[in-house]
Amino acid sequence: MLTKKKLVLLLSPFYLFFILFFVSAIIRSFITSLGYYPILDQTKISLNNYLDVFHDKMFLTICLRTMVFAIISALFACALGLIIANYFNQKNSRVSGFFYKVSQLPVMLPHIFIVLALLQLLSQTGLIPSLLVHLGLIKSYSDFPLILNDQKQIGIFLTYLWKETPYVIVTLILVLRQIGSKYQAVSLNLGASKWQTFWHVTLPLVQPALVNAFIINFSFNFGSYEVPFLLGNQQKELLPVYVYDLYVQGDITQIPHVMSLNLVLSLASIIIAAVAILISRKLPGGHNGGVR
């Protein structure tokens, strides 16, 4: 058994790293966002930058758009992951085992891989439109619908699904395997149908893991820069791109404002995660955080 002192010592490298790079950065960002920026001789502390943020209609529109998009993408990945994980778990055959292994592949590949793959495949000059033109199914490249850099963010959505659905599958399969079929057997024996068993037994048992996967997916979607930068649409900009663009514009006087945006972005992400956890606790299965 580890003593408290030993535990603190063992964890100290992590805490040092955490305090040095994360907490200090947050504190510095917060101080700057309050208007304390000595490089520009700004030392007066106020909430003006935050007031500006909440009066900035463009920011609020982009923030809301990004949040809704991140939530919808994460929900879709979770729903799809749940269906596939449940299927893999029930079909315990070699074929489903092979597909389960294959489905893990995207977890290991970076987002940029699928971004580039989508650009190669689905842009209007990509492989699929070329193929369709050659097969005579469409007349010209411009007949192929705009999927990438479109206003509906389909390209970004597909990238998130590609990367995050397998993550949900891997997470849920582990929980489903831990649960096994014992509760399903009880439920069926007590007269429940397969659907009732899934809805009343399996789903609540995996619910905490599913919500955790949702939070991780949402947090990534909400803060991801490179995917919306490469596949997004300028008229329907997403928040990380908007904030980063402001930061790299080179206007040093905007730094405190950018910092306030950054902190609002982080706070929004944390609030959504907290709300998700609270909802999870109130839902069936939230009592003990799932299976013990």
Next chain:
Amino acid sequence: MTYYLKNLSQVKSKQKILDNINLEIPEDSIFAILGPSGSGKTTLLNILAQLDQPSSGEFIADDDNDPKGIMVFQDYRLFPHMTVFQNVTFGLRMNKVNKKEIKKRAQEILEVTNISELSKRYPDELSGGQQQRVALARALILNPKLLLMDEPFSSLDEGLRKEMLNFVKQLQQKFHLTIIFVTHYKTEAYLLSNRVGILLDGVIKQVDSPRDLEQSPNSIEVAKFLGQSNLISGEIDNDRFQSNVYSGPVETEQTEQGQLYLPYSGLVKIDETSYPAFVGKVLNKAWFGENEQVIIEVNGETIFLNLPTDSVEVDHNYPFYFKKIPKVF
């Protein structure tokens, strides 16, 4: 309603798990299936609970061609995300019984099983005995005609086990249930049921009362499984057995060699009968309640017997007698 298991077999991965099981289980009775781990007990219950399909054979009842037993599992399997009330009413809710009726039946069954005050608790807040009562209530609320119990008392400590055994007996009498329960503890089987089937390697070897099983096992496998017996090797000549321990008439189907079956209890007595057994020296004895386990040396062989307390003294020689002619396998 009598239940019939007819030529029931189960083969999985080319391995025969159950082999031609034939049983007749009358209603309003407790039938115990006793067997070691891996003998096919749970597989058999799963078939009776319609959680599995047999490879061949059928399970039917007098007026039901597709009977289904409600199972109480060894590890209780209470849904961890549901309260006791939700667990108990699960079956009714899934069968879309109206809320008023659910509440009424839940109240009754919670009272019968003495868990009314636990209705808002979650399974991880209950003791083993309480969890078992909830599992029983969850099954009983469905008014099952056939209740299946898979090693129901194996996770309980000794005191609680006896309490639950009596409780199950009371429930059986109150609800006129037909109970089939499987166990690998013979004491449990004997205490709960007066009709026990011995399942070994997927085959029902013998169905008898506990007393008959102990005193007249029909095969060496059953005798060995039941344990608590001495098996003495010897030779047979015209229904007479020859060995270091006993030489005399026996009941046997063997012709040349065999093993004399001497259960610890019931067959060998210190009181004189018409069937003299052997003379032995008491080497040691250990007290356990009304009986003592006595170690006796007979012509260089050691045998164990359970005899009434203080009926023999250590280091003394005694003549012993059989209650009836012994059996040789």
